[in-house]
Amino acid sequence: MRATVLHAARDIRLDDVSAPELHEDTDAIVRVVASCICGSDLWPYRGINKIGGPVRIGHEFVGIVEQVGAGISTVATGDFVIAPFTFSDNTCALCQRGVHTSCVNGGFWGNNDKQGHAVDGGQGETVRVPFADGTLVSTPSQPSQELVAHLLTLSDVFPTGHHAAVSAGVTTGSTVAVVGDGAVGLSAVLAAKRLGAAKIVAMSRHEDRQRLAREFGADEVVAERGKGGAAAVREMLDGIGADQVLECVGTKESMQQAMLCARPGGRIGYVGVPHDVELNVPSMFGRNVGIAGGIAPARNYIEELLPEVLNGTVQPGRVFDLTLPLDQVADGYRAMDERTAIKTMLTI
């Protein structure tokens, strides 16, 4: 089968690799229908996160179950399934508390599982799924072609935006600022709107992203960054700043931006993978600004978000503005690296 392999910085290829096989009774094999490229894939692609040698990549996919182990009971051959961006047993003490990303049996696509078997990346033709009963969520029936992109966002980007909003405590009547206009930031706007936010300010300098932010529910857009941008956000939000700020980038600058936009007593929900992030704890203390979030336990949210995706109430797949066949995966990375695409979907 063919799968995406990152050989070195900016050297990404679709290689022929061995097809996966069932190793454990709790495994399943899924034929990928659609995958996509994540902003976090750009860190190793750009060489900022070092890699030791060729690595399989991709952690967002939907597909059809082709084969199941003897111990599988909740997914069946032929099911259309959504795979969250980490695998997990959905039964351990941490999964029970909704932190599937810390599952005692869990792990990441493209790495080894705890049994020592290699696990495929998501940007390939087929994937062995460990703990398939716990990991995968089946749709009630085969979805239409139009729904595939929206369902694919349930792998990562929509639950990640949702996690930012939930971690910060967005609720009915909240005032919200969103830092970051990538696919996660835009998803965070959608999630905040869905949770009942009364006013949402999106920070964005790109016209196409500003437009989508407004369509997803942003009431205002602020293009300016830094202290001036934060002052504009505060002015729009009762002159005091946001009840919740959703930090969807992960840099020192974006976290500072978030801190400046929060009102005293506000909360920052952060889901941008932190690179060189610093927190000024004494300033947080004096202003009672809290921070929560982290790597999103997507699996915990899929069942909650799925019905509204299926019935079209939310259309999170609109973050995809480029769709390519898998054999053009390198073009997909280039487009996201150069910011000519917000998010690239790969069809298999």
Place this chain on the structure above:
Amino acid sequence: MRATVLHAARDIRLDDVSAPELHEDTDAIVRVVASCICGSDLWPYRGINKIGGPVRIGHEFVGIVEQVGAGISTVATGDFVIAPFTFSDNTCALCQRGVHTSCVNGGFWGNNDKQGHAVDGGQGETVRVPFADGTLVSTPSQPSQELVAHLLTLSDVFPTGHHAAVSAGVTTGSTVAVVGDGAVGLSAVLAAKRLGAAKIVAMSRHEDRQRLAREFGADEVVAERGKGGAAAVREMLDGIGADQVLECVGTKESMQQAMLCARPGGRIGYVGVPHDVELNVPSMFGRNVGIAGGIAPARNYIEELLPEVLNGTVQPGRVFDLTLPLDQVADGYRAMDERTAIKTMLTI
């Protein structure tokens, strides 16, 4: 009148100072009945927080209203009142959101108010109270002598422990670890118990404090610190750690201790004034550990906590293990500095 003045590190005296007068229509003059010494008073007392010259000190007091300005309507001469440890108008957008410590008209005892008038410290015989309607909470009737110590804790220490618990999200069934066995840490145990925590582990090395922690609701006590202590806490709490950790010290070590005690997905409520605190954001991200808290908006909590103090359901004043007359204030500081007292009450 006499008031406590910190002249230099460890040089604290009861000096004769001018009696306060009403400056604004919204002022009141309160004759102090009881005051106390806070762990945070020890920072300048020990010379760790530098002072530029003699300063008035003390920010926790209860007393009797002696005089009110023309614009005062909710407190009256003769009322027994509780003063939170910051003054605030209770009407601005931030007070309305419960963040009285960020009140646009607020400030700290012992400093100037926003009109430029000096404000008395709480460790003295009388205090001019700015925005007295907003700042002070009257008891429904004159309290018994036995209740004074318990009511005095509503100035700061009990609401501060409560703020740690509320900020971390302690609720019915929570598992909680408390770092710090000072008066705030002990109050945090009491607050967590009151909020319905199912299991509370107090970290304490002092027998008298361990005993009070248990009486306030701690189910277990861990004396060991560092990684070993954290491992013991995690073992007691489902093998994964605490849903909420209440950090009541404010040092790098105590924050690290709190991080080690939290389960993935857990929250730290922190109220220890941060000195040299560092946060490992990438580690927080991977484990989804959030942090919230800060300087406690005591005023926001007094009305909620008062009824249970008045009817004896909670007895937060048990943190006072030394009571001295005001003219022995220097002995009170020495006892807390040398940790021979948990918390000192000063009667006037």
